[in-house]
Amino acid sequence: MTKPATTLRCIGSGDAFGSGGRLNSCYHLNLLSTQMLLDCGCSSLIGLQRWGVHAAEIDTVVISHLHGDHFGGIPYLLLEGKYASQRSKALTLVGPPGLQQRVEAVSEAFYPGIISKNNNFPVVFQLLDPQKPLVVNDARIECFRVRHGHSKHAYGLRIEVDGKVISYSGDTEWTENLIPLSQGSDLFIVECCAYDQPIPSHLDYRTLQKHRSKLECRKLVLTHMGPEMLSRLDDLELDTLNDGDVFEI
Template identity: 40%
Template structure:
């Protein structure tokens, strides 16, 4: 029983530190999903030699371009390069299908009407509820990050392990609930201590360490200030790096 996390990309929207946009790959042994799929994700996957056709679903935390903007590229790649022939599920906040279709049309007009050669299935995740996506149990928590649809923190369970992810959000006590009882909690920390609207600051995480009941904590989505001060992070806290592979 296991779950493997590959960090395809862990950067902020601006590629600070040369990091790619957010994309995590989870493999439970029997199922594989991407968690978020930012605009640079396909580049990262090709660099790592991933077979995108082996992935069953994409689970999205929220609908900003650095978290879902790579999907128009993935769908075209699946059709014309990888020749995918098995279903793909895209699950995300309510309205996910309309937003992805709109992105396809802006970037490649007419592409949202392509005959893909495989079933593309969109699913709205229940806000504050539980469901199953491609063999993973998925639990959602609404957080604070305006993005045109509810922004979600996520818990994904599979292979006897549980992965938690804050998505993008300002600090909220909801994150304590998201992390509770999980094996790994991946939390955004765009800033170190400089207040940035709708994003977590590291000092908030540090103040809550005694209450974050997860086996391990990993920071992601670091902006310039957080990157410059990463030497001040608690030694027990992991820092995501593009290409990192760990057992959850």
Template identity: 40%
Template sequence: MEVSLRILGCGDAFCSGGRSNTSFYVSSPEINFLIDCGATTLLALKKYQIPTGDIDMIVISHMHGDHFGGLVFFLLEEKKNKRKKPICIVCPVGMDEKVKQAVELYYPGSSTLSELDIRYVFFGSHQTLDLEKIKIESFPVVHSQETLPHGLRVTVGDRVIAYSGDTEWTDELYALSDRADLFICECNFYLDGGPNHISYSTLKTKKLTCKRLMLTHMGEEMLDNAESVEFEMAEDGMVINFPKN
């Protein structure tokens, strides 16, 4: 089965380098979905002419606004469009309440999503969800623990896309990325710059077994040192095609 991934945003929380917040659009003949839905996602979908109505599922790694804040605008767009088909949101426990709170905070007293058929599927750590047309495995990672951070391993057909989410280095990433067709790994810092995120100086010492590694969520320091980075670096708008085996 042919699978394609479009990078809607690969920036950090501060849109370093003018990059949009994190979101990846994965399309296949059987299912279309987002991995993360940062605050700028609706803008990116319209920029790349991807109809919101084509998206069947949204998978969220953790509860920081640059990874889930775009859900509010996506859902309000679908309300405006009178969407009838269900939208599935796969996420950490409690995301449904966070979305309700965010809608009320952004548009107090004026908006309700009750017209939409939103179906939440929650995951915990080391859980496998065998959903229709897709399998999702969750791995606990090391980030702000209040956000319930997870890395995600998504299988579509015979293709595996692994995604670190936001995290400092953890050995969970070995199993997460093992033999994945693509491992999208956050790399916020170039040198060791602080907790909660991976640095390039750390990542380059690890022996990963993924077939392809691509860095994302890069801060200004990483971008300033791009010429000396040996790994592939994501770019907004990039398309990665996985041909049929």
């Protein structure tokens, strides 16, 4: 019998402004043993519905940093689990320090009471730490500090599960930590906001091209692209992600 493929579907590849009509950052890993989201931006539930991914089957959500276009979809995921699918199994939320406080505050502001002791499913919070890899629902999760604004807790993510390695830069300008993050990855998802004008806190295409040979991964794809990048897609030598794209890993 053929072993089922590990797949990654891009739920949303857009930036905070929805450039090009793209949804916020969200990537769905359908693995042999578990289902996982890497980031869960505000529009993620729309994308999950659009691409036929059942929110109630997701075991783990891993958040790279606490900006709304990367974590703001969690309240809607909780709302869907409580009222629409009547979810019963636990949902594990993994992210930077402050994740639980931020999720609870935003959830209470949006939909008071969606996190409560009376829920049919437990919500479990676990924190990322660059010094301590986590094992959550059969997946080994590492994080690497990246450079995004003034935050000390913006991370690139590395997921090892079912014999595969998927890495994700989160939002960052160039940092040498992208090199070990990429090493040995079957798929490396890299944000690339601009084309040739460096923007603080974000990568641009020319800088990434300059360092591409240092990133030792089997496949690299670009995401989180702004208007200039989207206008030059035909000029790019590196592969790009679109909402709905699926990769077998």
